[in-house]
Amino acid sequence: MQHRTVRPATTADAAACAGIYAHYVRETAVTFELDPPTEQEVARRIEASWRQHAWLVLTEDDVVRGYAYAAPYAARAAYAWSCETSVYLEPGLRRSGAGRALYQELFATLERRGFRMLVAGITQPNEASTGLHRAMGFTDVGTFTRIGFKLGRWWDVHRMQRPLGPRTAPGPLL
Template sequence: MAESWLVRDATVEDAAACARIYEPYVRDTVVSFELEPPTAAEVAGRIAAALARHAWVVLEDDGRVVGYAYGSTFNARAAYDWSTSVSVYTETGRRRTGAGRALYTALFDRLAARGFRTALAGVVLPNDASVGLHAAMGFEPVGTFRRVGWKLGHWHDVAWSQRPLGTGPGEDDDPPAPPGATVDTAASAGDTRTSN
C-alpha cells in the first residue's frame, strides 16, 4: 500500500473501476440487495446523478481506484430533501484499513456543504465490520427492518442508522435552501489526502 491515499470527487470515467469494486458485493454477498451487477455504463449514470445533487467520491491508491462512497436520495418526498442515504464500498481485502473512514469523511464534508443535514445508512445483517464502521463514524441505530430482503436463498434483516451532517437540524431550525440547488464549489472541489 502507498504512503498516502487520494480521496477525490468521482467522474464518469471512474465508472468501470467502481463497477469492478461493486461486482463481488452483488454477485457473492447480501451486502447489496441488487441481484445483477450493474454495467460500467449503468454506474456512469449513477455517478452523474449523484454528482448532480449529492456527491460521489473515490479513493485512489497509487493512482488506482480502490473504493468509493456516495450519497443518494433517501426518499423522493420533498420533506426529506435534507436527508441522504449513504453507502461505501472498497475492493476486497481493504476492510479495517481506514479506507471506509477516509471515504466517508470526504463524502460527509461534501454532502454537508451542499445543504444535507442527515445521513442514513442501511446495513444488511449480520455485518459486524459495517456496523462497526458506521458506529465509529457517529451513526446511531434507529431501527431494524426484519426479513425485508430475499437473496441467496434466505430472508435478511436491514439495520438502519443515522448521523447529523454539518450542524445537523435543530428542533425548530428553518431549513436552508434545498440541497443541490447551489453547490459550494470551494467546499466540494479538490482532493483530500489522508495517511494510512
C-alpha cells in the first residue's frame, strides 16, 4: 500500500507539477492555457501563490501525484478575502480521494490565512470535477456559455462557490 501525504509545495516540486499540468493543457479543455508552462514558470507560480494564498502537493511514496492551489479571484481590493481554487491530478487518480485530500488541507490553510470565499470555474462537461466540488461544499452560481475556444470548439464554464470561515467582517489576511 502506498503512503499518501499532502504537504506544502516548494519550487523543487515545479517539474512534477508542470508534468501533471501539461497533460491537461495539451489534451483537454479543463484549462484554457494553450501551451504548457515551463518548469521555471511553474516554480514562479508556486512562489507567487505562497506570498498570499497556498499551493499544496499530494505525494505517494514521495512522488508528486497531484496538486491544488489558490489564486486571487479578482484584482479589486474588496475581493481580497475571496480566492479561486484549482486541483490537478495525474491521469488515473480521479475518484481516488486524492482531490478531496488536497482540497481539505488547502481549505484549512486558506481559512487560517483569513480567506472567506472560495470560487471554482469548471469547464463543462466535467462530471468528476463538478462532483468533487459539490462534495466539498461548493454550490452552483451559474454558467458562462461558449466562453472559451480550445481544441477546435467552444466550451462552457460552470462557476461554483463555497464559503469559508465565519461570515463576520474579515480581519487581515496572513
